[in-house]
Amino acid sequence: MRPKFLSISDYVIDKIKSGELQPGDKIPSENELIKSYNVSNTTARKSLLEIENRGWAKRIKGKGTFVLNRTVDHHLTRTLGSIHATRRGFHESLLAEGFKPHNLVLEKTVLEDGISSEIGGKHFIMEGPVLKIHQLRYADDEIIKDEVKYISLKLCPKINRMPTEISYFKVYESTYHLRIDEVKQTLSTEIMEPDSSMNNFELTKSTPMFILDSAVICKDDKVVEVERSYYRGDKYKFAISANPDYDDIQ
Incomplete structure (x- = not known):
């Protein structure tokens, strides 16, 4: 038996x-x-x-x-519209899939005047001061994401003292007790050429890119985070989660 x-x-x-x-x-x-x-x-x-x-x-x-990620080409699947996926964060997601993640911080600075951004046809304003973090994200020894994130220091004071590999979404909830009402995301694509000024991936040939723009919005339409990230199109796939239930998340 x-x-x-x-x-x-x-x-x-x-x-x-x-x-x-x-x-x-x-x-x-x-x-x-x-x-x-x-x-x-x-x-x-x-x-x-x-x-x-x-x-x-x-x-x-x-x-x-x-x-574990056992795909031959090690494509990573990321889900749009899922609070759970956003909460887990980049670093934790890669660890869970069996990769060794690490970051290279290109810029970490405070913008006193704040920022504005348009995502999905809607204008978002984040009052200063704002923390700007520009970092390259690695899976094992390969750069797979070029990430620029803006975080409200008004809503999250001293968050600039925290390490950049954390899940910021979890920190918004657990440390600053913010209730996230919405995550607005748009996905677009482009071809990045090796000689592009945006090429931080060490590319040697034309490579498709996913561009993800997002805004994390909490109570009273206050914007706590805005992000614009480039994902290597030959390393990523994106899925869509319809009607995510915030209260059903563990």
């Missing part, structure tokens, strides 16, 4: 293969497997270990077990 832990691990792996569980998604915990399959903690633990040993997931201490 086939051991129960193998049947469970096969079932979870089938969910990964079918795309029901995406790279970076958290797979059921030991306690969840115990409840779902009415098995012992030993069987549940062996199931998770089997999934990890077969290269489909990775356990991150204190956080859980996450689906």
Whole structure:
């Protein structure tokens, strides 16, 4: 008779293969497997270990077990319209998918006069002072994102003292107790040439780029963050989440 832990691990792996569980998604915990399959903690633990040993997931201490990115070209999928995906942040998402993330900060400065930006046909104004962070985001040793972020120091005083690899979205909620009402996002594309002044990717050939403009809006239409980022089109795919439910997020 086939051991129960193998049947469970096969079932979870089938969910990964079918795309029901995406790279970076958290797979059921030991306690969840115990409840779902009415098995012992030993069987549940062996199931998770089997999934990890077969290269489909990775356990991150204190956080859980996450689906690894096994695509041949290591395309990363990011979801627009998902508060959960935004909350998790770039650094944590890459760790969960099995990459080694790190940042190179090109600029970190305070703009006393604030900024304005147009996103999706709507004008957003952020009063000063504003923290500007321009950084290159790496997955392993490859630059995959060129990110410029503006954060309200009026709503988030002293946030400039925090490290840049944090999930700022989580910090807005947990440290500054801001209720995020909306994340406005638009996605466009362009071809970046090697000789472009915007080429911080060390490109040697014409490369497609996704350009993501976003604004994070909290109570009374106050803008806490504006971002404009370039994502390598040969490394990323974008998905859409319709009607995200804020209160359903864990």
